[in-house]
Amino acid sequence: MECNKNMKKISLLLKSFVFLIVCFNLVGCVSIPKGFLKIEEKSLEKRQVQMRQYETTDETKILTAVAGVLQDLSFTLDNSETKLGFVAGSKKADATNKGQIFWMALLGGANAVAQCDGAEVIKASVITKPGANGKTTVVRATFQRVVWNQMGQVNRVESINDLDVYQKFYDSLSKAIFLEAQKI
Amino acid sequence: MKQSKKYLGVFIALLLGVFVSGCATTAGKAFEMSESQVKLRSMQTRAFDTTDKQKMMQTVISTMQDLEFVIDKADLTLGSITGTKFLGNAVVTMSVTVRTRGEKQLLVRANAQFGLTSVDDPATYQDFFTSLEKAMFLTAQQVD
DSSP: OHHHHHHHHHHHHHHHHHHHHHHHHHHSOOOOOSOTTSOOTTHHHHHHHHEEEESOOOHHHHHHHHHHHHHHTTOEEEEEEGGGTEEEEEEEEEOOOHHHHHHHHHHHHHHHHHTSEEEEEEEEEEEEEEOTTSSOEEEEEEEEEEEEETTSOEEEEEEOOOHHHHHHHHHHHHHHHTSOOEEO | OHHHHHHHHHHHHHHHHHHHHHTOOOTTGGGOOSSOHHHHHHHHEEEESOOOHHHHHHHHHHHHHHTTOEEEEEETTTTEEEEEEEETTEEEEEEEEEEEETTTEEEEEEEEEETTEEOOOHHHHHHHHHHHHHHHHHHHTTOO
16 A cells, blocks of 8 residues: 555656656757758759859959849849948748648638748849859859748748759840859 | 755755756856957958959858858948848858958958847858868869
8 A cells, every 4th residue: 555655756756757758848848850961962062053153254244234134033133242242132922822722721720720821921142252263153052942821920931942943044134244154 | 854845945946047047148158258359350360362352252152152041131342241141940051251461362251140049159261261271272272
């Protein structure tokens, strides 16, 4: 009988201990992953997608064209530093997907629909620098997007690695500077 | 027995309260430094034997782009570069400053923030400077 009581006591203590640990883990500050500032092996591939080379040394001309293309794509320019060959812009857009809303409504009702993608902001950042042989200019564009749900909470954040997006951007840029972009 | 159980309940509730409020930040806390200032500065700073600030900044920018950062701001006069990177659902922001040190050197200081916490792990900064070193070498050697 006594033993049974003790067992119960111990199990209660154990339970509360586990509960506390779970609470602590939930509340505790998020741990930071290691090695996120290490260059990955994939980075060379990404560089090839994001980079083009133009047969000119006129960086200002290219930067002006970049700003023009960004405006053509209805981006607003946020920041620039000509001496470093840098232009950044962003664009707000509608991210609603009718298919997603239909299925979410069917499966989860109004609450689920509120979780669907609502709006997005696309950020573009373009860097130009002189090429290695001194006769060319290298351009590297990077894009990111932040997607909000219908309630205005952030649904997800991501880098854009879609080949087509970059290809389209460089097609427009080449048209704007009348020079063929060369792949690196 | 019943009373002791009651006490245990109160105790657990109090402990929970402590844990829940553990990570709360007040305005004052934002200015507190987790590591000693000197230690933090030394892990975030490196000196390079060059005086070409523009080239150094361009190399920092390319290195950050290789690390999947999107450059948000850059200023040559101030020598500052700020960028953002997405890691899963977390946002990493990093700012790098480049300034002259003496007549022959440049000082590069990087500080990164992961979500709401600032990064104070020396190895993480070392990774960045290792990449930067390699890139500076590449630039010097005109490989690209």
